[in-house]
Amino acid sequence: MTDHPRIPLAGVIGHPIAHSRSPALHGYWLKRYGIRGHYVPLDIAPSDLPQMLEALPRMGFVGVNITIPHKEAILRIADVITDRAALIGAANTLIFRKDGRIQADNTDGSGFIANLRQNAPHWNAASGPAVVFGAGGAARAVVAALIEVGVPEIRIANRTRPRADALRSDFGAKLVVSEWIQAANMLDGATTVINTTSLGMTGKSDFRVPLDGLRSDAVVTDLVYTPLMTQFLIEAQEKGCTVVDGLGMLLHQAAPGFERWFGQRPEVDEETRRAVLSA
Ligand code: NAP
Numbered sequence: 001m002t003d004h005p006r007i008p009l010a011g012v013i014g015h016p017i018a019h020s021r022s023p024a025l026h027g028y029w030l031k032r033y034g035i036r037g038h039y040v041p042l043d044i045a046p047s048d049l050p051q052m053l054e055a056l057p058r059m060g061f062v063g064v065n066i067t068i069p070h071k072e073a074i075l076r077i078a079d080v081i082t083d084r085a086a087l088i089g090a091a092n093t094l095i096f097r098k099d100g101r102i103q104a105d106n107t108d109g110s111g112f113i114a115n116l117r118q119n120a121p122h123w124n125a126a127s128g129p130a131v132v133f134g135a136g137g138a139a140r141a142v143v144a145a146l147i148e149v150g151v152p153e154i155r156i157a158n159r160t161r162p163r164a165d166a167l168r169s170d171f172g173a174k175l176v177v178s179e180w181i182q183a184a185n186m187l188d189g190a191t192t193v194i195n196t197t198s199l200g201m202t203g204k205s206d207f208r209v210p211l212d213g214l215r216s217d218a219v220v221t222d223l224v225y226t227p228l229m230t231q232f233l234i235e236a237q238e239k240g241c242t243v244v245d246g247l248g249m250l251l252h253q254a255a256p257g258f259e260r261w262f263g264q265r266p267e268v269d270e271e272t273r274r275a276v277l278s279a
Pocket of ligand 1: 108113133134135136137138139158159160161165196198199201223225246247249250253257269
């Protein structure tokens with residue numbers, strides 16, 4: 001029998017998964033670079049995850065993205081965990097290695113920084129304190145990345161205070177925790193401001209915080225990308241701030257996985273954005 005090279009397969013595992021934009025994004029890149037490969041949505045319930053991860057490499061999968069609700073649980077299944085995934089306590093990218101081991105990485109933080117650098121090129125991490133609203137899984141990746149790029153202070157508030165306190169204890173003294181009801185006070189003098197809560201998403205309430213203390217030269221970003229311009233970003237823009245939507249983070253966090261699985265570093269550009277938005 002001749003040994004045909006296998007067509008590489010990748011995908012995104014979540015539960016549910018129908019809303020994911022990742023198949024449109026990777027599908028667009030595969031077509032753009034003329035790569036013979038496929039990227040598929042995989043709806044897998046938590047109880048089936050270990051078994052499925054055993055089967056996927058045997059079916060020709062070279063890796064997968066991981067999304068809600070599996071991002072934390074996957075660390076208990078993976079064989080090799082990168083330092084940044086361990087620090088964040090969650091993974092979004094798996095590589096099925098040739099030696100049979102599953103490697104878990106987290107590219108959310110690097111995607112977050114790449115998005116800011118691309119869309120607010122004058123942004124200087126060291127220029128002043130950063131404000132982080134929210135302390136969920138995405139906030140952990142954002143905080144880790146902000147520390148890595150040299151932000152001098154991170155002010156954080158979360159509706160459920162113990163989650164913010166947990167970040168302070170995991171990431172150290174650069175974090176200053178405030179009460180959620182006083183969150184607006186954190187804005188004084190801040191040069192980077194981030195909404196990491198899910199508020200503002202289509203179907204949820206807007207994220208509302210008085211922006212009186214916001215500097216007009218601050219860079220403001222929202223992790224929410226449906227809609228692209230959240231009410232929070234609209235109000236920040238009205239104050240004169242540079243605003244960056246969350247779609248770029250989604251695109252940039254996907255690039256390292258695509259490169260690793262399919263052997264091509266993909267471009268994150270206007271064409272890519274358009275392809276994902278029109279899908
Ligand atoms: P998560 O772990 O469930 O955390 C949700 C966060 O939102 C928590 O801080 C939560 O506060 C807060 N929150 C939810 N409802 C709230 C309300 N009614 N009032 C105040 N705070 C509320 O989710 P996640 O994974 O961190 O994701 C957060 C958001 O980021 C989602 O919209 C997700 O789609 C987005 N995201 C975007 C990207 C991207 O690439 N652009 C990547 C990852 C995530 P409590 O702790 O008090 O519940």
